[in-house]
Amino acid sequence: MSARKTLAVILGSGLLLGSAHVSAAPTATMLADTCAGCHGTDGVSTGPATPSLAGMSETYMVDSMKAFKSGERYGTVMGRIAKGYSDEEFKLMATVFAKQPIPVTSQTTDAGKVAAGEKLYGPNCEKCHDEKGGLADDDAGILYSQWLPYMQYSMQDFMAGSREMPKKMKKKVDALSDAEIEALLQFFASQQ
Amino acid sequence: MNKINRRNFIKIAGAATAASAIGFPMIAAAAGKKQVVIVGGGTAGATAAKYIRRADASVEVTLIEPNKDYYTCYLSNEVIGGGRKLDSLKFGYDGLRKHGVTVVQDTVTAIDAKGQKVTTKGGKSFSYDRCIVAPGISFVDNIEGYDAAAMEKMPHAWKAGAQTALLRKQLEAMADGGTVLIAPPPNPFRCPPGPYERACQIASYLKNNKPKSKILIIDKKDAFSKQGLFTQAWDRHYKGMIEWVKAVDTGGGVQSVNAKTGTVSTEFEEYKPAVANIIPAQVAGSIAKTAGLTDDSGWCPVTGKTFESTIHKGIHVIGDAAIQAPLPKSGYAANSEAKVVAAAVVDLVNGREPGTPSWVNTCYSIVAPNDGISVAMVYNLVDGKVAKVEGSGGLTPMDSSPEERAREVQYAYSWFNNITSDIFN
Numbered sequence: 001m002s003a004r005k006t007l008a009v010i011l012g013s014g015l016l017l018g019s020a021h022v023s024a025a026p027t028a029t030m031l032a033d034t035c036a037g038c039h040g041t042d043g044v045s046t047g048p049a050t051p052s053l054a055g056m057s058e059t060y061m062v063d064s065m066k067a068f069k070s071g072e073r074y075g076t077v078m079g080r081i082a083k084g085y086s087d088e089e090f091k092l093m094a095t096v097f098a099k100q101p102i103p104v105t106s107q108t109t110d111a112g113k114v115a116a117g118e119k120l121y122g123p124n125c126e127k128c129h130d131e132k133g134g135l136a137d138d139d140a141g142i143l144y145s146q147w148l149p150y151m152q153y154s155m156q157d158f159m160a161g162s163r164e165m166p167k168k169m170k171k172k173v174d175a176l177s178d179a180e181i182e183a184l185l186q187f188f189a190s191q192q
Numbered sequence: 193m194n195k196i197n198r199r200n201f202i203k204i205a206g207a208a209t210a211a212s213a214i215g216f217p218m219i220a221a222a223a224g225k226k227q228v229v230i231v232g233g234g235t236a237g238a239t240a241a242k243y244i245r246r247a248d249a250s251v252e253v254t255l256i257e258p259n260k261d262y263y264t265c266y267l268s269n270e271v272i273g274g275g276r277k278l279d280s281l282k283f284g285y286d287g288l289r290k291h292g293v294t295v296v297q298d299t300v301t302a303i304d305a306k307g308q309k310v311t312t313k314g315g316k317s318f319s320y321d322r323c324i325v326a327p328g329i330s331f332v333d334n335i336e337g338y339d340a341a342a343m344e345k346m347p348h349a350w351k352a353g354a355q356t357a358l359l360r361k362q363l364e365a366m367a368d369g370g371t372v373l374i375a376p377p378p379n380p381f382r383c384p385p386g387p388y389e390r391a392c393q394i395a396s397y398l399k400n401n402k403p404k405s406k407i408l409i410i411d412k413k414d415a416f417s418k419q420g421l422f423t424q425a426w427d428r429h430y431k432g433m434i435e436w437v438k439a440v441d442t443g444g445g446v447q448s449v450n451a452k453t454g455t456v457s458t459e460f461e462e463y464k465p466a467v468a469n470i471i472p473a474q475v476a477g478s479i480a481k482t483a484g485l486t487d488d489s490g491w492c493p494v495t496g497k498t499f500e501s502t503i504h505k506g507i508h509v510i511g512d513a514a515i516q517a518p519l520p521k522s523g524y525a526a527n528s529e530a531k532v533v534a535a536a537v538v539d540l541v542n543g544r545e546p547g548t549p550s551w552v553n554t555c556y557s558i559v560a561p562n563d564g565i566s567v568a569m570v571y572n573l574v575d576g577k578v579a580k581v582e583g584s585g586g587l588t589p590m591d592s593s594p595e596e597r598a599r600e601v602q603y604a605y606s607w608f609n610n611i612t613s614d615i616f617n
Contacts, residue, residue, distance in 0.1 A: 026550040026572075033243070033531045034552040034570075037524050037611045038603070046609040049602040076588070076600050077554060077568050084552070084570020084584030149602060 032096035055102030061094035074162035117187025233257030236511025237326035239530035263352035273393030303483035305504035327477025336448035370466025384417035425559035476513035556604035564600030
């Protein structure tokens, strides 16, 4: 880049920034780092009630944050925090977590329930939560090795209606017993 | 405290000159390597150390901290209430060493802003390109008679560790029917909801073990953090057990203590509680004053964008010691400030303009075994100052359900697991 061109670029960006009341958007890393206090460094949660964000697709993360912000998705504290960011900022922070590999947790699970869950997984969940809940391209929450208490809270919210289920999911969930749902969650949590 | 008169000032100065003539062992900077020295290994200092190394492993980071281990203040009220072991709050520095941080166990005695050099009690000297000062708090002598000896009789337990254990021990030893007196400090101070969560935790213990006992809070303030939610919790879980007295009703709260007789006095009254938890007024950790980083308030003025001292260039002050309002003096805020400053320092030592900051805070208080409340806020930079993002944050609703409150307790524990791992691992 020539010196004159560099100067022109600097002046141009200076003018753009100068007109804004609030400064330019923070970097993706700056934004994603604010999540770490509750969701772990790089979104790898040490749990157990707060989920790992690492490995989530950008679409799922942005949709989730928008839903928290609007109140469409229930949360105790997440909605209050989501209101502090713009949609553009959600997109930026989502890029950081989407680049991370899906973390593997070490949790105590019940072998019997895990086995029962494995049988239920194929016919009930696999279509939208492929690869045992570990396919980010499904644009669904990462369930693979996800923290069990987090998933239990999520299912409570789905079943109480405080978080809306996709129609296909509702049909499946309505047909399952509480014990079967617990078995499925144990199956996802047990993945290594 | 040692008085410095003219004669012994010359002696001290003379000794210092002699020492520099011999020469402090200067830690030589590797050619071209950028040096960052961090003073204090608490939440802010330790987070900054890790995040600088993560952002640029070519930057050499030295963290100087007097203690071998760190005890978090957060969740220490559960230790006082008996529901948690003190050891669960203890964190070492091996995790930071794995990130390539040089951890030095020593006490910083001077920071030379012009010479860009930090000197320690152990006689070492460290030069820096950028210095980060995170000394936490020190106490102000605002209560007559509350000296070092009195602290051993009437613990403040406002720095976690031995003081936390001492207060717990006193509660265990007290007879049923006694009064626990808590004297919260004036604003600003570390962990604004802390004294009131502590009242809950102590009440929870007393309710189950010494139900005839009472808690008397004699405040230096007329209002406090999460007041509505705390008052609701006291009424809901500990009815008739906790009395809060605002400053205006006592002529300004506790004025003096007598550790020998065990008395605590306000302007109008004298109390003889079974256990006294006296929390003095606070200012920035003492090295901040020694280094000339504090203003008349006793805290450190900093810029909003990079938390660089407005008094001394090249030094950034983070955590409780900084004048960081509207960010609170909390663990999460310290962690968040540290990341912003880590990114800024990496930019600055590499000759780049620091980027736009973003901060967050969430503070949980556990008011009963299955009842948690929180306050949260997102912050950005507006006109060069830290500002609350309009419409964000706020408190747990007063009418949230028992299930929601129980969840907040679990989120508090998960926050603790994650933030301590984010700081120390």
